[in-house]
Every structure is written in C-alpha cells, then in structure tokens.
Amino acid sequence: MTCTFVFILRFQFQGSGLQRSLPILHDTINRITNDFNGLPLCFKIANLGCSSGPNTFFVVTNIIDRVHDICLENNCQVPQFQVILNDLFENEFNTVFRLKPLPAFHSKLKEGKGNKCGSCFVSAIPGSFYGGLFPNESIHLFHSSYAIHWLSQVPQGLKNNKLNICMAKTSPTNVFEAYRKQFDKDFTKFLAMRSQETVSGGRMILTLAGRSITDPTSKDCCAIWELLAKSLDMIKEWPTPGINTAYFIRAIIEPMMAAHFGNTIMDVLFEKYQEHVVDHLATNKGMNYNLVISLIKR
Template sequence: MMLNAKFILEETITRLYRDSSPNCMKVADLGCSVGPNTLLVISNIINIVDTACTHLNCDLPTFQFYLNDLYGNDFNTTIKLLPDFYIEYKGNGSCFINVTPGSFYGRLFPSNSINLFHSSNGLHWLSQDPLLGCKDAASLIKGHCHIVSTSPPEVHKAYLKQYQQDFKLFLKSRSEELVPGGAMVLMHLGYHETPRRTSWEIVSLILNDMLMEGLIEEAKLESFNIPVYEPTVEEVKHVIQEEESLFLERLEVVISAWDEGMNIEGGDDDSFHGENGRAEIIFFCEFIVF
C-alpha cells in the first residue's frame, strides 16, 4: 500500500519543500507500527527531499522525525534498528528521530509545529468498539467479530458514526499542529461497495469453528469485536468537508490485491494466496485474540 501511493508522497513533499524550504523539516509518521518498514518511510521522505533540493540547487535541511503509535507499540524494536540507519545516513545532513506515543485521535504536538504528517494503513482502526455499551450488541453482531455484508443496518450505522467522530477529531487535531502551508499524506484501507465483504468474515468463521471445538467460550466470542472500519470514498470526503479545518487537495483510489507484494514467488497459485491469508490473519489478530 505504501509503495503504491509513493508517487503522491513525492508530489506532496516536492511541492511543500519548493514552496516553503524549511531549514528544519519536521515530519510525523502516525501509526508507524514497528520494524524496518517504519524506517523505510523515513528513508523515502529523505530521498524525496534530497531530489527536490538537487533540482532547486539548495542544501538538504535538518530532519526531525516523530514516530507515533499507541503506548503498547514495540518502539524498542524500532529503536534498536536506529544505529545501522544512522550509519547508512551519515554524511547526508542531520537527522533526528524521536518516538511520540499516544493515540492520534487527539493532540500529540504543539500548535504550528509540524511540516508534514504521514499515515499509512492506520486510520481504519477506530478509537473504540462502536458497539461498546450497546445492550443489544451480542444479538446484532452474533456469530461475527466485525461488520460484515450481512450485518443489520444498526451495526453499519454504529461503525460509520464512530469512524466519523474519530476522523473529525483526527483532522481537527492535525490542523492545529500543522505549520501554515503544511501538508498531510494519509493512506488507509477503504471500500467501494456497500454492503461490504471483508477478510474479517474469515476470522469470524475461524473463531466459530474454535467455539464448536470447545477452544473458546461463547461469552468471550460474543464480547469480541474488532474496531475496524474501511470507509468509502464518499464517506471520507463527507467527513473532510464537514469538519472544514483542512482542504482536500487530492484523493486517489489505488486498487490492489489484498496480498500484493507478498506473493512474488507464488504467482497465481491458490496455495500461496492461502498461506499469505493465514500469515496476515495471524499478524493482525494474534495480539488481539491472545
């Protein structure tokens, strides 16, 4: 997903640097996760600015990067990768990297302090279970751990409402933290159809099989709900227009296979797609379920 949208990042950063040319470029990666991909974002941004500086015949700025994710994120794993990163980067100017734990559904930085916000594959995660506190939650979503194509309208409305509240708060917070003329590049999962079919339906089938085999309790299954919502293009536009604090300059839809980039050796072999599906489900669900 990040590589598919790299051209948008390139155009945004090039324009941002051409128009403002900050001596210190402050960039926040929201929902940075953990591991090498986190530092890949930093490398990509530095390389893009470097290219822009070459074209403009100016010096590379100092970089200040803020890596943000929830408090439970394993920042230590990423921090251990920094010595090698700094060695590779040495000689290309000054670069400082800090971690900023906390939810991006709220303020994270001082006002007018960030030149560029970047977020990839994080905004479809909601701040809380949309059905939290709903006395009919168990019956509304019975047999499933997430909104699915057969979910009642009440479930869809609850998820959409939570997404709208969260995204509005996100936009308001970022608008206060951006410097004048700053920019954001946001990439997250979305859907072009309603009702929606998702891979979470597979997770529900697996959990129901585990229930039948006595591996989990019914009460725990009924209380388990994954707070994820993949909005349509129109739903995204509606929130941005209604919140009004930021201007939508560009919106691109990138359609790709769910396991794109994971299936290089397997081609179209179904067994490889199946193995990729298994790996993805384990990666996203293991820490939630267990």
Template sequence: MEIMQVLHMNKGEGETSYAKNSSVQRKIISVANSIIEEAVIDILCKNFPESMGIADLGCSSGPNTLIVISEIMYIVHATSRQMGHPLPEFRVCLNDLPSNDFNYIFESLPAFYQKLKDERGAGFEHCFISGVPGSFYGRLFPSRSLHFVHSSSSLHWLSQVPPELNSKAAIPLNKGKIYISKTSQFCVLDAYSSQFQKDFSLFLKSRSEEMVPGGRMVLSFMGRRSTDPTAAESCYQWELLAEALMSMAAEGLVEEEKIDSFNAPYYAPCPEELQYEVQKEGSFIIDRMEAFEIDWDGGASNENSFESLSRGQRVAKTIRAVVESMIECHFGRDIMDELFRRYSEIVEDHLSKNRTKYIDLVISFIKKGTN
C-alpha cells in the same frame, strides 16, 4: 477492551512477529511513493523550510518503519540540490500507541543513519528522530510544527469499538460475527460508520492545529470503492476469521458467547465518506485520492521462508501479526495456533475460488491557509 492497551502489532522478530509478516503493509507503502514524492516537492517549492517537521503516525515497528522516512529524506536531498538550497534539518516524529514495540525502532536507528551516510554521503547530520507514544485521535505535537504528515495502514483502526455494540442485550446485535457482514443489522453498520466519522473528524482537527499552513499530508489505509459497507472488498477477511472462530465454537473449543461479545475496532471507509468528513471539518483540501488493489498476501515476496508457504498460510500469518494482541486478550492465548491454522485453510479455499483484493485508499491533503 481498552484499545490503547491491546492494539499493537506482534512484537520482536519471532515467526509470528509483525517484523517478519508485514509484506502487505510494505506493498501499500510502495504504491503511495509517487504521491508522497509529489507532496514533499510541493512543500519545498512553495516555501523551503530551514527546519522540516515530519510525522509518521501509526509507525508500528519492524523493517517497514523507516522506509517512508528515508524516502522523504532522499526526496528532500535531491530537490534541495536542484534548487540550490542547503538541506533543512529534519525533525522526525514516529508515533504509535504506547504499547507499540518502540525498542525495535530505536535499536534500528544506528543502521538507519549509517545507510543514509553510505548511500547519500554528508548532509544528513541534522536529523533528529524521536518516538511519540499516544493516540492520533487527539493532539500529539505543538501548534504549527509539522510540514509533512504521513500515515500508512493505520487509520482503518478506530479509537474504540462502537459503544452501541457493547450492549448487554439478550440477543447480541452482531451475533456470530466480529465485524460488518452481509447479515449485519443496519444498526451495526450505522454504529461503525458513526464511530469512524467521530474519529476521523477528530484526527483532521488535531492535525490541522499541528501543521503549518500549506503543509501536506498523505494517508494510506484500507477502504472500499463501493458505498456498501458490507462489500466483500472491505470486510471479507473478518468474515472468514469469524468463520474460523465459529468452527471452533461448534467443537466446544471456544464459547460462542465470547464470539458474540467481540467486535473489531476497524472500519474501511469509501471515498464519499472521506470527502464528506474532510469538507465538514474544513481545514484541508483533498489534492488527490487513489484506490489501489492489494493482494491479500502482499504479492511476491523476497523472503524465501514466507514465499514457500501457501497463500492461505501467508494471509493467516499477516493477519495474525496484526490482530493477535486483540484476539488473545479476549479469547486467551491457548487457541491462537489452532485458530490461525483453521483460518489459513479457510482463506486458502476462498482464494482458490474468488478474486478477492484489499482496497488501499491513498489520499493527499493540503492544509488550508497561507504563512
């Protein structure tokens, strides 16, 4: 499975689209607001730029896409007025994999610019927004061109399924599972951990070359508080999806070998792993690290049609909008509706008996060095 080709949120504005089923990601964005504000103000107070380079990595599409960008611009607007500086020009780069629905973003830009004008008046004329397709596990931008880097709900996606899991062994290493599980062998845990280490180290190295000294970076992604990678808080949503698939295999609707050969390109790290990789790579200082609990369905929503669904249905729609492209590529389109119907029932039963939450890690970094 080539991740760059098949990993993308569901496109458009249909009932299963990411645009209509991203309340969890919107909640994650909101809990990081104060940390983002602190980081942006720090940039402006230390060395106010005339031209400010901003990148949002793994921007996806839908209504969440420009929320962070508008918030950053509002913070800069308020701070520049307090400091008596003219607004800098904004060079905003929105990055995701080439398969992302960039058209949705570009079509929403006129409304975005109008909203800035209506809410804040003049001063935002020099805002230049561009799309940058490509993997953030590698260079994307010119050297020392970025002052602030943001990424939300993206870095738990790996660049690839750990190669060790693609072996043609007679007995699959992760039989009956699609991610780390309580029953996973140690070699499966080690393969996932090693792939994350390689990817995150490359991510840090790439950003260190692209950011100005003293630049700031705020990352939010799924993680875990426990050092145990099999902890329910980091993997149970995948466990239940595997259960739904195995129930279909028991009825002959899916080949069990297909399930055995599918592994999610995902990893939810713990703070200790992150600190180790940051220290080892050496280009950044961790300024803040916070862990937030997030409801599986994102909590209360203002969307009446979404709110009228059961919790299990809301979770299933949210997960489907994110993982369907990968699942469909491997198992085919025909099983999608039945799979996520079963998944919603399994999740509903689980949530009726358990208090399970996502753990969202938010980390604020400072790029080492001085101008």
C-alpha cells in the same frame, strides 16, 4: 485541512502499497517546497501508527531522499530532519530503537548520502492519534499508512451482531450505523487535531483500506474478517498450513483478538484462519482496494 487529491490503489500488502504511493509522496514534497519557497531549516516529519516492523522507516527514507534530490537540483543546503514516530503505548518501541529498524535506517542514510546528509533526529511519542500529540503548528508533514481506518474504540450497540466480529452481510442495520457514527466521530477528531498541529502550508498523506463499491460488507474489505470470525467458531479443529496473508493479518489483529479471547487460543485460531484463507483465495481474487489521500493546511 483541504484535500488536494485522492487516489484509489489496488494492491495486496503494505510494502507494495507504500511503493506504489511514492509518486504521490514525491509530488507532495515538491508542493511543500514550492509553497514554502524553499525548505525549512529543520523539516519535521511525523509517522502516525508507525508500528515496529520493516516498513516503519520506509516512507521516512523516501521523504529524505526526495528532499536531498530537490536540494541537489536547486543547489541549496539540505535541512536537518526531525522524525517523530507515533503509535499506541502497546507498540514495541524498544524493537524500533534497539534492534534493526533504526540502526539500518541511519546506516542507509550515511551510506547513500555521506557527509551531504542532513542531521536526522528520531524520537517517539506514544499515544492515540485521536487526541492531541504535538504542539500547535509544529509539523511540516504527517504520514499515516494503514492505521487511520482503525477506530478508537468498539462502537456502542453491537450486542446483536452475533457470530460476527465486524460489519457482515448478516449484521443488523443498527450495526452499520454504529460503525459509521464511530468513524465519523474519530475521523473528525483526527482531522481537527492534525489541523492544529500542522504548520500553515503543511501536508498530510493518509493511506487506508477502502473498497470499490459502497457496500460495507463487500468482499473488497470484509472477506478477511469474516474468515477470521469463521475461524473463531471452529478453533477446536486442527488445521493444515496456510499462506502469508494469514501471518500479515495476525500481525495486525492479534493484540486486539487476544484482549478479547485470551492468548491461549491464538495459535490454533490463526492456523485455522490460514486454512480458510487458502480456500477463499482458491476461488476469489486476492486484490484489495486502498485509498491514498493528500491534504494541505491552508
């Protein structure tokens, strides 16, 4: 797949990041329409690492909205939509399909588009996106938000990374090389799989955490994880209340932390983490750097 452009965006939380990346998303859909000389009868969209929260259908809704606008501008028929959600088997897919996200998504489509809304079929394919997920040449648009920077496994050779849960300033040199090799392996496999599964002329948009400088231990990306490691070392102390950042990080990292340290310490751990985040933000800007990458299959 060919990279058409890369944007660096600075923002705090996923919802804000998705909102700011919409111009890139709209431009990508415009390009798909031009390359295909129109739209397919059934426009197939895959959301990789979809999670099960309120942002699960945010991008999909905006994709469908933009397609509707294009059809209205060109006086052409709105296609059907096939939306495929993907995440690991541990994801709460029942939450997506039984509770608020999916019913709210369908209600919003019907309310906003009425009878002009193309049929939308939503399904889920659980599994790691570091392997094959879809038939060859079957997807028109892949989208992944804040998922692809997670590795498929813990890199080998980290036993000497003591008192750290990630790359840190105190990490030995071999730790940085281990993480780099694992990411190279994973990302290469990811691109190879998606290249097979994307139709010719299809697109992929990836949003992932980044940093402003080359140093992998910079505060841009590692500060929140070093604070979490510090919290692990001090979970015997009872903390004071924290801020929303800690809840955001907990939603992301808790399953992985619980798998290593058990569920019993999670409440105390993240309460201590809240305290550390408050102290950190009192003297540091709470700004994150993120990458939005658009790719095309030639």
